[in-house]
Amino acid sequence: MTPETLAEKVLSATRAAFADLGLDATALPTETAVERPRNPEHGDYASTIALQVAKKVGTNPRALAQGIADQLASVDGVAGVDIAGPGFLNITLDAAAAGAIAEQIVAAGTAYGYNESMKGAHVNLEFVSANPTGPVHAGGTRWAAVGDALARVMRASGAKVASEYYFNDAGSQVDRFANSLLARAKGEPTPEDGYGGGYVDEIAAEVLTRHPDALESDDPQEVFRTAGVELMFEQIKTTLADFGTHFDVYFNEKELHDKGELDAALERLSKLGHVFEADGATWLRTTEFGDDKDRVLKKSDGSWTYFAADCAYYLDKRERGFDKLVLMLGADHHGYVGRMQAISRAYGDEPGTLEILIGQMVNLLRDGKPVRMSKRMGTVVTLNDIVEAIGVDATRYALTRYSADSSIDLDIDLWTKHGNDNPVYYVQYAHARISGVLRNATELGIDKGDTYDASLLSHPRENDLLKALAEFPAVVASAAELREPHRIARYAEDLAGAYHRFYNDCRVLPYPGEALTETGRARLWLVDATRVVLANALGLLGVSAPERM
Template sequence: MTPETLAEKVLSATRTAFETLGLDAAVLPTQTAVERPRDPKHGDYASNIALQTAKKAGTNPRALAEKIAENLAAHAGVAKVDIAGPGFLNITLDAAAAGEIAGKIVAAGSAYGTNNSMEGVFANLEFVSANPTGPIHAGGTRWAAMGDSLARVMRASGAKLTAEYYVNDAGAQIEHFAGSLLARAKGEPTPENGYVGAYIDDIAADVLKRRPDALSAENPLDVFRSVGLELMLEEIKGTLADFGTHFDVFFSEKGLHERGELDKAVDRLTELGHVFEADGALWLRTTEFGDDKDRVLKNSKGGWTYFASDCAYYLDKRERGFEKLVLMLGADHHGYVGRMQAISQAFGDEPGTLEILIGQFVNLLKNGEPIRLSKRAGNMITLNDVVEAVGVDAARYALTRYSADSTIDLDIDLWTKHGNENPVYYVQYAHARTSGVLRNAVERGVEKGESYDAALLTHPRESDLLKALAEFPAVVATAAELREPHRVARYAEELAAAYHRFQHDCRVLPFPDEETTPVNQARLWVVDATRVVLANALGLLGVSAPERM
C-alpha cells in the first residue's frame, strides 16, 4: 500500500464518520496526506485529519478520531489504528499491505516517482543565462546542476516545462568582448573594460582560423563580434551538454531588438498607464508595484536600457503561453527581484506568475583552502574547473544537494573520496550493491519469480526500507512544488542508509548449500525495488547509477 492509497482510505473513513455523526461533509478537504511518525513505535503512518476538521464541523476531535479509527481499521491492509493525544491517528499496516510496494515499484520501473501534482502547468524555467563573453563560472555551474535537476523534478511531476537560456548578446559587454578579441588578434594590450584570460587568446585565434580575412575585413570589429560570439556560445553549449544540462531554447536578446519587441513592450506598458517621461528619458513607474525606485526604459540619448530588454523578454515569454515563469538568479542579483516582480505586475499579471530563486555562492576548496583563480579564465573558477576537480557526477550531486539559499563549500578532498563520507559515493555504492545482489542471484540460479509473498516481509529493517521506498513519489512532488531539488538528494541518502542496514541484517540470497525460500524471493523483490528507486532518484539529479564500483 502506498502512502497515497492509505491517505485516500483515511479520507474515505473520515467521510463515513461524518455521515454517521451527522456532520457537514462540506468542511472536508478534497484530499489529505499521511506522514511517517518519528518514533516507529507509533505505527507506520500518522494522520491529523480529525484535528483539522473537528472544529470546523463543531465536534470533539477525539470523538471524531475514534469514529474514523473504527472505519479505517475495517479497510483491508490496515492492521490497527491507535489514537494519540487530542485526536492523532497512528496507523499500522499489515505486512502484506506494506510489502506490496516492492512489486509496484518493479512494475513501474523508470516511471516510479512520477506524479501529476503539476499536471496542466505550462512553465518556463530560465537558469544559468551567463553572458556569452567567457566560460561559465562556479555560480553558473551551481545553476547548471540545480536548474537542470529542478526541470527534471517538475517534468516528473507533470509540468509541461521549457528550460531556457537567455543569451545576453546585445549591449556594452558584447562590444568590450569583441574589442578584447580584436586587440589580442593584433597583439595589442587589452582595452579598458576588456576581458582577460587565456580563453580570449584562444577564441581570437579561432576567429582567425574560421575567418582568415578577419583583420583585413572592412570592419574587423564586426567580424570578431559575430564570429567570437558564435564560438563562445558553441563552447558554452558544449560545456553544458558535457555536464548533462539540457536547454530546450537558447533565446537571443539581440533578437528582441531586431524584431522590435522592445517597442512593443513599451507600447503595451504605455497603454496600461505605467510609462512616463522625465529628464529627457522614458521611465516605467515600478514604484507603484513595490520597487525601490522607478526604472529607465530609454535613456536621454535615445538608447534602450537592459531593463527595457527585461520587459520585452518577460512579455515574450507570456505571449508564448507560459503561465508560470521561474527565474534562477545568482547571489549578486538580489536587486533584480523587486524590479522583475514590478515588471510582472505592470503587465497585469497576478502575484506568483513570476517566481525568482536566488542562489548563493560556491567556494571551491583544496586542503581546506579556497581556490580563487582559473588557469584559463584568469580571474574566476569555471564549470570546467569544477568538473576537472571532482568529476561530473560529484559536481552535480554536490551542487544540487544543498538548498539554493545556502553557500556551498565544495571540498575537492571530500567529493573525490571513495568512501561513505562522500555522499554521492554512498548513494551510488548502494545502487551498485543492489545490482550486485541481483547479478549474483542470476549467476547462482536464484530466481525471484513472477510474484512474491509480501506478508513474509516482517523484519524491522524490511519495514523501514519499504516505507522509505513508498515515500519517493511524495518527495519528488514536494521538490517540484517547493522548487527544492536538494530534497531528492537527501532522500537518496536516507534510502541508501536504509538499504545498507537492510542488507546487513537481512540475508537476501541463501547459502550455497541451502534451498531458495519464499523469504529469499521476497527480499529479492525488495532489492530490485531499491535499485529502481535509487536509479530514478539519481536520474532526477542528472547523476549516473553505476552497476559496479
C-alpha cells in the same frame, strides 16, 4: 498500500466518524496526508487529522481520534490503529498490504515517481543565462545542476517544461569582450574594462585561425565580436551538454532587437498607460507594481536599456504560450526581482505568473580558504574546473543536495581528496550493491517469478525499506511544487540508508548449496523495486546510477 491510498482511507474514515458523531463535515479538509514517524512505536504511518480538525468543530481530539480509529480498523490492509498523546493516530499496516508496493514499483519501472501534481502547467524555466563573454563559472554551475534537476522534477510531476538559456549577446559587455579579444590578438595588454584570463587568448587565437585576415579586415572589432561570441556560444553549449544539462531553447537577446520586439513591448506598455517621459528618457512606472523605483526603458541618448530587453523577452515568452515563467537567478541579482515582477504586472498578468527563484552563492575554498575570483583577472573557477577536479556526478550531486537558499562552501581539496566522503557515493554504492545482487541471481539461474508472497516481507528492515520506497512519488511532487530539487537528493540518501541496513540484516540470495526460499524470492522483488527507485531518483538529479563501483 501506498501512503496516498492510506491518506484517502483516513479522510473517508474521518468523514464517517463525523457523521456518527453528528459533526459539521464542512470543517473537513479536502485532502490529507499521513506521516512516516521516526519512532517505530508510532506505527507505520501517523495521522494528525484529529488534532487538526477537532478544534474547528469544538470537540475533544482524543474522542474524535477514537471514532476515526474505529472506522479505520476495518479497512482492508490496516493491521491496527492506536491513539497516542493528544490525538495522534498511529496506523500499522499488515505486511502483505505494505509489501505489495514492491510489485507496483517494479511494474511502473522508470515511470514510478511520476505524479500529476503539476499536470496542465506549461512552464518556461530559465536558468544559467550567463553572458557569452566567458565560460560558465561556479555560480552558473550550480544553476546548471539545480535548474536541470528542477526541470526533470517538474516534468515528472506532469508539467510541460521548456528549459531555456538567455544569451545577453547585444550589450556593452559583449563589446568589451570583443575589445579584449582584439587587443590580445594584436598582442596588446587587456583593456582596462576588458576581460582577462587564458580563455580570452584561446578564443582570440581561434578567431584568427578561422579568419586569418581578421586583423586586416575593414572592421576587425566586428569580426572578433561576431566570431568570438559564436565561439563562446559553442564552448558554453558543449560544456553544459557534457555536464548533462540540456536546454530546449537557447535564446539570443539580439533576436529581440532584430525583430523589433523592444519597440513592440514599449508600445504595448505605453498603451497600457505605464510609460512616461522624464529627463529626456523613457520610463516604465514600475513603482506602481511594487518596485522601489521606476526604471528606464530608453536612455536619454536614445539607446535601449537592458531592462527594455527584459520587457520584450518577458512578452516573447508569454506569447510563446507559457502560463508559468520560472526564472532562476543568483543572489547577486536578487535586486531584479522587484522590477521583473513589475513587468509581469504591468502587462496585466496575475501574481504568480512569473516566479523568480533566488539561489545563494557558491563559494570556492581551497585549503579551507576562499578562492578569490575576478573576471578581469581571469581567476574565475569554471564549471570545467570543478568537473575536472571532482567529476560530473559528484559536482551535480554536491550542488543539488543543498537548499538553494543556502550558500555553498565548496572545498575543492575536500571534494578531491576525500571522494569517499561524498554522499553521492553512498547512494550510488547502494545501487551498485543491488546490481551485484541481481547479477548474482542471474548467474545462479534465479528468477524472481511473476509474483511473490508480500506477507513474508515482515522484517523491520524490510518494513522500513518499503515505507521509504512508497514515499517517492510524494517526495517528487513536493520537490516540484516547492521548486526544491534538493529534496530528491536527501530522499535518495534516506532510501540508500534503508537499503544498506536491509542488506546488512536480510540475506537475499541462497547460500551455496541451498535453494531460494520464498522469503528470498519476495526479497528479490524488494531489491529490484529499490533499484528502480534509486535509479529514478538519481536520474532526476542527472546523476548516473552505476551497476559496478
